Amino acid sequence: xxxxxxxxxxxxxxxxxxxxxxxxxxxxxxxxxxxxxxxxxxxxxxxxxxxxxxxxxxxxxxxxxxxxxxxxxxxxxxxxxxxxxxxxxxxxxxxxxxxxxxxxxxxxxxxxxxxxxxxxxxxxxxxxxxxxxxxxxxxxxxxxxxxxxxxxxxxxxxxxxxxxxxxxxxxxxxxxxxxxxxxxxxxxxxxxxxxxxxxxxxxxxxxxxxxxxxxxxxxxxxxxxxxxxxxxxxxxxxxxxxxxxxxxxxxxxxxxxxxxxxxxxxxxxxxxxxxxxxxxxxxxxxxxxxxxxxxxxxxxxxxxxxxxxxxxxxxxxxxxxxxxxxxxxxxxxxxxxxxxxxxxxxxxxxxxxxxxxxxxxxxxxxxxxxxxxxxxxxxxxxxxxxxxxxxxxxxxxxxxxxxxxxxxxxxxxxxxxxxxxxxxxxxxxxxxxxxxxxxxxxxxxxxxxxxxxxxxxxxxxxxxxxxxxxxxxxxxxxxxxxxxxxxxxxxx
Numbered sequence: 001x002x003x004x005x006x007x008x009x010x011x012x013x014x015x016x017x018x019x020x021x022x023x024x025x026x027x028x029x030x031x032x033x034x035x036x037x038x039x040x041x042x043x044x045x046x047x048x049x050x051x052x053x054x055x056x057x058x059x060x061x062x063x064x065x066x067x068x069x070x071x072x073x074x075x076x077x078x079x080x081x082x083x084x085x086x087x088x089x090x091x092x093x094x095x096x097x098x099x100x101x102x103x104x105x106x107x108x109x110x111x112x113x114x115x116x117x118x119x120x121x122x123x124x125x126x127x128x129x130x131x132x133x134x135x136x137x138x139x140x141x142x143x144x145x146x147x148x149x150x151x152x153x154x155x156x157x158x159x160x161x162x163x164x165x166x167x168x169x170x171x172x173x174x175x176x177x178x179x180x181x182x183x184x185x186x187x188x189x190x191x192x193x194x195x196x197x198x199x200x201x202x203x204x205x206x207x208x209x210x211x212x213x214x215x216x217x218x219x220x221x222x223x224x225x226x227x228x229x230x231x232x233x234x235x236x237x238x239x240x241x242x243x244x245x246x247x248x249x250x251x252x253x254x255x256x257x258x259x260x261x262x263x264x265x266x267x268x269x270x271x272x273x274x275x276x277x278x279x280x281x282x283x284x285x286x287x288x289x290x291x292x293x294x295x296x297x298x299x300x301x302x303x304x305x306x307x308x309x310x311x312x313x314x315x316x317x318x319x320x321x322x323x324x325x326x327x328x329x330x331x332x333x334x335x336x337x338x339x340x341x342x343x344x345x346x347x348x349x350x351x352x353x354x355x356x357x358x359x360x361x362x363x364x365x366x367x368x369x370x371x372x373x374x375x376x377x378x379x380x381x382x383x384x385x386x387x388x389x390x391x392x393x394x395x396x397x398x399x400x401x402x403x404x405x406x407x408x409x410x411x412x413x414x415x416x417x418x419x420x421x422x423x424x425x426x427x428x429x430x431x432x433x434x435x436x437x438x439x440x441x442x443x444x445x446x447x448x449x450x451x452x453x454x455x456x457x458x459x460x461x462x463x464x465x466x467x468x469x470x471x472x473x474x475x476x477x478x479x480x481x482x483x484x485x486x487x488x489x490x491x492x
Contacts, residue, residue, distance in 0.1 A: 002060040003182050004097060007052055008089040009038070009104035010121060011070040013142060015238040015313020016110055017469055017477055018075035019365065024084050026071040029400070029419045034088075038068030045396050048104040048138045051171020059179050066092045068104075072420040073313035077111040086121060093128045100134040100182045101125065102175060107143020107158070108236040115241040115481075119148035126152050136178035138170050141204045142236045142312075146243040150190045154181060156249050158231035160215055162206045163424070163452035165392045177228050177251065188228055190251040193263035195271040197235070197487045198474060200246040202278050204234020205448055209278045214266055221262045226253035232266060238313055238470060240481045246270050274487050279463045281306060281472055287464040288324035296332065296440040299459030303443040304450055308369055308468035310339060311422030316445055318369020318468040319361035322414065325443060326375075331411025333441035334434045337401065341418035347382050347405035354379045356407065360416060369468035377409035381432045385417055389425035391453035399428075406432050412443075424449040426457070 012022060024032070033041060042049045049068060056063045066088040071077075093101070103125075109117030118137075125135070136155035139145065141162060150156065157174040159166055180186045202209050211232065218230035231249040248266040250259040282290070287303050294301040303321065310316035316339035325333065343360045350356065356379050359372035366372075385401025387394075402418030413434050421428070423444035429436045436442045437457040444450055447470070455461065465471055474489060484490060 002062045003099040005056065005061050005063050005100050005102055005178070006092055006096060006098045007063055007065045007102040009049060009068040009070070010085045011104065011106040012077055012109045012117070013073040013106050013140065013236060013313065014076055014108060014110035014117070015073055015469065016076060016240045017238055018313045018315070020075045022071050022074045022077045022081060024081045026074060027069045027081060027085065029402070030070050030072055031068060033068045035065040035067065039065060042068060042397070046165070046167045046393065048167055048171035051168040052102055052175045054172055055175035055179060064092060064096065073311055074420070075313070077109060077117060079112045082111045082117070086124060090124055090128060093125055098129065098133060100136065100178050101129065102178055103135065103137045105137055105139060107139040107145055107233070108239055110239055110241060116146045116148055116243065119146050119152065122149060122152035134178055134181040136174045138174050139231065139233070140164070141231070141233045143233050144236050144239055144241065144244050145192060145233055145247040145249060147192065150192045150249065154188045154190065155229070155251050156190045156231060157229045157251065158233055158249070160206065162204045162234070163393055163449045165452055173229060186228065187254050188251050189254045190249050191259050191263055193248045193267035195246060195267050196483065196485065197245045197271065197274060198237035198482070198489070200234035200270050201274050201276050203447060205278065207451060210269070210273050210276060214269060217266065224258065226256040227259065227262070228252050230262065237474065240479050242481060242483055244482050279306070281463055281465040284321045284324040284464055284466050287321065287462055288328040288330060290462055291325060291330045291333070291441045292328040294441060297459055299457060300436065300439050300442045302454050302458045302461045303441065304447065304461065304463045305443065305445045305466050305468070306447050306463050307465045307471040308445050309422050309447045309470050310420035310445060311449060312447060312470045314469040315339065315364040315368070316420050317361045317364055318466050319373040320370040320466040321443055321464060322361070322412070323370060323373050325412060326410055329410070330441055332439055333411060333443060334413040334415065334429060334436055334439050335443040336415025336429065337417045337421065337423060337445060338414055339418070339420050340416055341402065344403045344405050344416045344418045347379060347407065347416065348403055350379055352379055352381065360414070365469070369466045375407070375409045377407040377414070379405065380408050380413060381406040385432070387425070387427050387431045389427050391425040391427070393449060393452050394425040404432060406434065422446040422449060424453060426453050
C-alpha cells in the first residue's frame with residue numbers, strides 16, 4: 001500500500017494598494033478546479049502539480065488532490081473567498097489518514113483578516129493534523145515568507161528561476177523531500193534569514209545579475225550533508241505588511257548547525273548589493289523617443305511597462321505609455337494588454353473594419369498612470385479572449401482574457417481585454433491576429449516574465465516606469481504597516 005498524500009493549490013499574490021478586492025469570481029476567472037479537473041488541466045504542464053504527480057507515480061503514492069485555485073494578482077482576498085478555497089483542504093485533512101501533505105502556495109497572500117494568508121492556511125491545517133505530520137510547501141520566489149510559515153511546515157521550496165520556467169521541477173524537488181521525510185530518511189526543518197528591505201534590488205531576476213551568483217552558491221551549499229534545499233526569495237514590495245521583503249530559506253536536517261550561517265551569508269549579500277539595480281527605468285516619453293528612432297530590422301524593439309504589470313497587482317489600464325507612443329507617432333506597433341472591461345464590451349458590437357471612437361484605460365485610478373485616453377481607430381478583432389500558451393511558462397495551459405478586442409489606432413494595434421493577465425507568451429498576441437515578431441515595436445505590460453518568450457524575438461528590450469501602481473518609486477505609495485526603517489524608503 002502506498003503512502004497517502006493530501007495535496008492542494010491555493011495561490012494569490014496580493015497587492016494591498018489595489019482597491020479591488022479579490023473575490024471568488026477572480027479565482028474562477030483564472031482557475032478554480034476540483035482535484036480531478038485540476039489533474040486533467042495541469043497534471044502534465046509546467047506546474048507544481050505535475051511535479052508532484054511525477055514523484056507520486058515513481059514512489060507509488062496514493063495522492064488525493066482536492067483543489068487548484070489561483071487568481072490574478074490583485075487586492076486583498078475576501079474572507080468569503082478565503083474560506084471557500086480553504087474548506088476542501090481542511091475537510092479532507094480532518095477525515096483522512098495521511099502520511100504527508102503537499103501544498104502549492106504563492107507566499108504573498110493577504111486576506112481581509114490575515115496579513116499572512118499562507119501562515120493562516122498552515123495554522124488551520126496544523127490544528128487538524130497535529131504538529132508532526134510532514135508538510136511540504138512550494139513557493140513563488142516573490143513570497144514574503146514569514147516566521148509562522150517556517151514554523152508550520154518542515155519543507156519550503158521556491159522556484160529558482162525568474163521568469164519561472166522551473167515550476168514543475170520545483171514540484172519534483174519538494175515532493176522528493178516529502179517522500180524522504182515520510183519514510184524517515186531525513187528530519188528536515190526550515191530556517192529563515194531576512195533583511196530590512198522591500199525587495200531584492202532586481203526583484204529576484206535570475207537570468208543575469210547577482211542572483212546568478214547567489215544561486216550558484218546555494219547549489220554548492222546544497223551539496224553539503226544535511227542541506228536539502230535553499231530558496232532565495234526576492235520578496236513582494238506591493239504588500240504593506242510587517243513581514244515584507246527578501247528572505248533566504250534553508251531546508252535541512254534539524255540538527256545541522258550550519259543552516260543559519262548559510263542563510264545569513266546569502267541574505268547579507270542581498271543587503272550589501274541593495275543598490276545594484278540592473279534595470280534602467282525610462283520615462284514613458286523617453287521610451288517613446290527610443291521607439292520613434294528605432295530602425296526597423298529583423299527583430300522588434302520590446303518596451304515593457306514595468307509599473308503597470310497586472311502580474312503584480314497593478315490595474316493594467318494605465319494609458320501613459322500608449323499616449324506617449326501615439327504622441328511620438330510610432331507606427332507598425334502593438335500594445336497590450338490594456339485591461340478595460342468597459343471598452344472591451346463596447347467593442348463587441350459592430351463589424352471588423354468599422355471605425356470606432358471611445359475612451360480607453362485610466363478608469364480605475366488615474367493618479368497611477370493617467371486618465372482615460374480618447375482614441376479613434378479601426379476594429380480588427382473582437383470576441384472571447386481564449387489563449388492556449390506555447391511558450392516556456394504557459395506552454396499548453398489555457399488562459400482567458402474575457403471579452404477582448406483589437407483596435408488599430410494610428411498604426412498601433414491595441415489589445416483591449418477584460419480579465420487581467422500580464423504578457424508572458426507570444427500567443428497572447430497571436431491568438432488575436434497580432435504577430436509581435438513582425439512588428440517594429442512591441443509594447444507590453446510585464447516586469448520580467450515576458451523575457452522567457454519575447455527575448456528570443458527581440459532586437460532590443462527597454463523597460464519603462466509609467467507611474468502606475470507597481471512603480472519602483474516606492475515613495476509614491478502610501479506605506480503604513482511596513483517596519484521602519486526599511487530600504488529604500490529609508491537608507492540609514
